[in-house]
Amino acid sequence: MITNLKDSTQSMTVAKEAERSASRIKSQFLANMSHEIRTPMHGIIGFTELTLDTELMPEQREYLQLVLYSANGLLTIVSDILDFSNTEVGQLRLESKEFNLRTTVYDTLKTLALPAHQKRLELICDIHPDIPEKFIGDPIRLRQVISNLIGNAIKFTHVGEVALS
Numbered sequence: 001m002i003t004n005l006k007d008s009t010q011s012m013t014v015a016k017e018a019e020r021s022a023s024r025i026k027s028q029f030l031a032n033m034s035h036e037i038r039t040p041m042h043g044i045i046g047f048t049e050l051t052l053d054t055e056l057m058p059e060q061r062e063y064l065q066l067v068l069y070s071a072n073g074l075l076t077i078v079s080d081i082l083d084f085s086n087t088e089v090g091q092l093r094l095e096s097k098e099f100n101l102r103t104t105v106y107d108t109l110k111t112l113a114l115p116a117h118q119k120r121l122e123l124i125c126d127i128h129p130d131i132p133e134k135f136i137g138d139p140i141r142l143r144q145v146i147s148n149l150i151g152n153a154i155k156f157t158h159v160g161e162v163a164l165s
Contacts, residue, residue, distance in 0.1 A: 030081055031086055034078050034079070034085060037078045038078055041071055041075045042075070044067075045071045048067050051064055066114065069115060072147070076144060076148070079140070079144055080144065083144075094137075095137070095138040095140065096137065097136065097137075097139070099135060099136075099137065100134060101127070101132070101134070104139045108146045109123060109125050109146070109150065109164065112147065112151060115154050119157070120159075121157055121159075123154075123162055124162070124164070124165075125163070125165070126164070126165040146164070150162060150164060
């Protein structure tokens with residue numbers, strides 16, 4: 001009886017370690033794949049933005065804005081997967097660098113303006129003048145949070161406005 005209990009305990013310990021190892025491998029794979037996808041996505045976004053700064057026909061501009069919106073949406077999803085994977089393996093790191101709050105917020109909202117416009121929603125941003133320009137923090141994580149919150153607000157708002165203040 002004691003031998004069976006020891007064998008069962010040992011088997012459970014081996015099974016738990018195998019499960020942890022498989023989870024770590026899966027998380028590392030997701031983190032690596034997410035990182036590999038992000039690099040070309042930044043290229044697509046950058047060149048799309050550069051092209052949008054040139055003279056274009058209205059229809060071309062609309063198509064490129066849709067490409068930019070879609071690429072930013074995909075980048076957000078990939079970034080979320082990367083964050084989840086890094087959290088699972090205990091490697092999520094937050095940056096601590098100086099950034100301009102208004103620029104970060106406005107640039108993020110620009111990527112959400114088209115879907116708001118397509119739903120005939122007004123997208124409002126009101127940053128109080130007393131809020132400082134410069135902050136120390138992680139602008140990428142701030143963009144992710146704003147994109148997720150405002151993106152969901154746009155998705156679930158059918159009439160009126162979506163405001164960030």
